[in-house]
Amino acid sequence: MKQKATNGRFKLFILITFLGFTVWWLYIALFLRNTDHYSNVHNQVFAAAYGVMSLLGGIIGLIASKKWGGRKSALGKALLFFALGLFAQEFGQLAYSFYLYALKVEIPYPSIGEVGYFGSVLLYIYAVIQLAKVVGVKFSLKDRRGKFIAAVLPLLLLTGSYLFFLRDYQFDFSSVKSTLTVILDFGYPLGQALYVAVALLTYILSRKLLGGLMKNKILFVLFALLVQYIADFAFLDAAKAQKVFPAGANDFLYLVSYTVMALALGSFLTLNLTPSNEKTETASTEGAQ
Amino acid sequence: MKKLKQQALRELNSMDIYAQIATKIIEQQETIIGPVAVEQAKAVSGLKVNWDKHEVTVSGNEQTVIDKLVDQYKELFGKISVEVCKEAASKLISQLPADQQPSSLK
Numbered sequence: 001m002k003q004k005a006t007n008g009r010f011k012l013f014i015l016i017t018f019l020g021f022t023v024w025w026l027y028i029a030l031f032l033r034n035t036d037h038y039s040n041v042h043n044q045v046f047a048a049a050y051g052v053m054s055l056l057g058g059i060i061g062l063i064a065s066k067k068w069g070g071r072k073s074a075l076g077k078a079l080l081f082f083a084l085g086l087f088a089q090e091f092g093q094l095a096y097s098f099y100l101y102a103l104k105v106e107i108p109y110p111s112i113g114e115v116g117y118f119g120s121v122l123l124y125i126y127a128v129i130q131l132a133k134v135v136g137v138k139f140s141l142k143d144r145r146g147k148f149i150a151a152v153l154p155l156l157l158l159t160g161s162y163l164f165f166l167r168d169y170q171f172d173f174s175s176v177k178s179t180l181t182v183i184l185d186f187g188y189p190l191g192q193a194l195y196v197a198v199a200l201l202t203y204i205l206s207r208k209l210l211g212g213l214m215k216n217k218i219l220f221v222l223f224a225l226l227v228q229y230i231a232d233f234a235f236l237d238a239a240k241a242q243k244v245f246p247a248g249a250n251d252f253l254y255l256v257s258y259t260v261m262a263l264a265l266g267s268f269l270t271l272n273l274t275p276s277n278e279k280t281e282t283a284s285t286e287g288a289q
Numbered sequence: 290m291k292k293l294k295q296q297a298l299r300e301l302n303s304m305d306i307y308a309q310i311a312t313k314i315i316e317q318q319e320t321i322i323g324p325v326a327v328e329q330a331k332a333v334s335g336l337k338v339n340w341d342k343h344e345v346t347v348s349g350n351e352q353t354v355i356d357k358l359v360d361q362y363k364e365l366f367g368k369i370s371v372e373v374c375k376e377a378a379s380k381l382i383s384q385l386p387a388d389q390q391p392s393s394l395k
Binding site for chain 2: 067068069070072073074075076133134135136139206208209210211212213214215271
């Protein structure tokens with residue numbers, strides 16, 4: 001009962017925070033659209049502040065992870081690494097804001113912010129692999145259909161990502177910085193395609209066997225990953241077209257993705273099961289009637 | 290006398306096997322869901338769990354108790370939990386005669 005109330009309060013807090021940021025973002029998008037996005041204080045503060053949602057999600061993820069065994073269990077590890085992924089995103093956000101508003105320089109690429117953003121991609125990949133273990137994907141990999149899907153789906157997504165973002169890529173390995181740029185240019189779209197591919201695989205391969213109280217919680221996390229992928233994809237696409245600016249549509253999409261992930265991780269804070277003794281008692285009462 | 294002794298020994302062994310099956314299942318579930326696996330096992334009637342000492346005692350109808358334990362995990366993840374339990378107990382289950390095997394693990 002107490003758990004349920006805590007869960008309700010946490011959800012309400014997340015939703016109110018989301019609503020507050022949404023109203024603020026709408027105000028900027030509707031009433032300040034003709035101002036300079038880089039010098040307007042609303043744009044600056046919004047871009048630097050909305051990452052607080054990923055911080056909240058990260059904290060919630062850490063608490064949930066502890067409940068499920070932390071590093072000692074597959075589910076605990078999955079939740080832990082999703083939480084670390086959210087913290088890494090916030091680190092990236094803060095680093096980018098630091099360049100723009102503290103140092104007042106254009107964000108270099110690559111920069112220290114990449115440790116957070118690219119780090120989060122790697123952390124999400126590891127987290128979703130752990131989640132695949134939790135839902136017993138290995139049982140579905142025993143048949144041919146499972147093996148085929150597991151081989152083809154990631155390949156399709158990686159190829160699609162390559163063709164969309166990297167087809168006409170000009171390689172430059174002339175310096176350490178440019179080599180790092182090449183690695184990141186490939187790493188971002190392919191890494192993101194990989195975590196969403198494993199998420200989709202997890203969904204497809206566990207569809208027939210996954211059930212019970214945990215089903216919706218697991219599906220919620222997979223959905224949150226899909227939303228994160230949409231935000232990442234949209235960001236890369238906008239960055240390619242040089243249409244990214246503070247408090248733009250991309251920032252709002254990231255706010256949505258952090259919110260969904262925070263709610264998804266928060267769903268693991270509670271577990272309402274009927275103890276088998278009670279079930280037996282209920283069954284005997286029903287039998288007597 | 291000898292026959293009775295043998296039967297008693299066999300019963301003792303199979304009782305021990307049920308406790309071992311329960312232990313294996315809890316251990317396997319613990320690697321997936323952590324301490325919640327132990328919490329769930331403690332909620333099963335007929336199962337006494339002292340996980341600090343890794344001790345599990347099965348009382349009453351052992352087959353039913355194991356079925357209840359599997360059901361407890363099934364409530365969490367559905368059929369996947371049953372598959373995990375089957376895998377965990379597979380080596381031990383083969384040591385039991387068919388009529389003494391818990392139906393959930395067949």
